Amino acid sequence: MDVKTATALHRLRLVSVPEALSFPALLIFGSLLSRISDIDYLMMPLGLVHGVLFVLYALFLLDVWNKAKWPLKRVALFFLLALVPFGGLYGDRLLKRYEADGMIASRARKEGVVNA
Template sequence: MPTTRPLDEVQARTSFARFRVASIVEGIALLILVAIMVMRYLVFGEPGEQHELWGTISSRWSPIHGLIYMIYVVLGFDLWNKMRWKLPRMLLLMFFGVIPVLSFFGERWTHGQVERDLASRPTLQDEERAEA
């Protein structure tokens, strides 16, 4: 029977803290992007000065949002790796950053999963607590 190596609770919690911040920032950035697109295409959809202004704002914000999402993906991968979850969980973490507002709910759900896994799986800190 293969034994599973214990998780490092400190690394996992640190990784989750970074992911939590990234989730909030990504959620806000995506909401800003949606607002810009609404202004550009629905409010000022007709060609004109305002449409051009929102086009410029969109062309500046879109790459910034893309960078924020890439950071979110990297931090999600880091958390996934530290928690040693299966691939579907990684895909779910990435999906949380795609739909506006979902990253906020996904962060709360992920927090519960991290806490549940740290409570039910062996950690290095369990061994240290037992020795103390």
């Protein structure tokens, strides 16, 4: 795995957990708060934060797809995980595994263990 691919994977991991927690923590909490009180002005900034995190996640996912040459099924899985509340937490676990596997393969190539 080259440095650009590893960086793209790491960026996706950095945004996956906040994106996964932004829907249930921000939007559901804000919705409940606006229903039980007169605080309606919180929904717009909370929705904006969630929207920015989701767009960043989608852009970083496209970047990983381009650099790591992932199959479309894997990219679709990660996109669907972003739509499910707390799905990004599972996606982060998968990303850790892909990142570790890529680093192991990269070290093996550098040491001449694997010809790839």
